Amino acid sequence: MKIQLFVPCFVDQLFPDTAFNMVSILEGLGCEVCYNPEQTCCGQPAFNAGFRNDCRAVAEKFIGDFNAADPIVAPSGSCTGFVRNYYGQLFQEEGPGDGEILPIQKQVYEFSEFLVDVLGVTNVGAALHAKATYHDACGALRECGIKDAPRKLLQKVLGLELVEAADCEVCCGFGGTFAVKFEPISTSMAEQKVVNAMKLGAEYIISTDSSxxxxxxxxxxxxxxxxxxMHIADVLASRKGRH
Structure with a gap:
């Protein structure tokens, strides 16, 4: 299967190894991975900050950089959710969509959901001997409805003990500009997630989103x-011992 790789800003600038690991896994499963080096952002930061015109310009470029014929796979539920749920709204008054669901919106997938729901894969041969808990990123869970796919993949990782936290669905406190505008609240939310994970004896907190x-x-x-x-792509690229 031919797929298009979308590398979000956070991953591109701060966690490039996650993108390389995702490519390695997809190619190992027989996918032909295509990467357009002209790609940039999906437009979500500008949209969330209220700059819709700027966001629309970035989104138009995104639509031009990808095609609607092949799946677009990204290591981010947040970016996937934005394209999937908001591009039609973004072009409601003008632009290529006229308020309708754009073909490209139906082709964007978060990495773990693509593996499980499209490829039908739950075991990629990964091994990580450790205890971990999974954090449901808001973008993946609330925007894309992704809940089971990452867990199915992690449960097949050799040596990985996955323990569920009571607050697994609670926000980590990032929320883009929220972390800047409401730093004390944001920090407290992060503290809660970390402390609760440690109480479980977890050595890792795993999620779909680098943010x-x-x-x-x-x-x-x-x-x-x-x-x-640890990003789920990095977990699935692990092959032995402790990361």
Missing amino acids: CLMQLDAYIRKHKCNIKV
């Missing part, structure tokens, strides 16, 4: 907590 993991990792590093974060 959430960056938020949690900032708290972990500042307070020197004995726990790490």
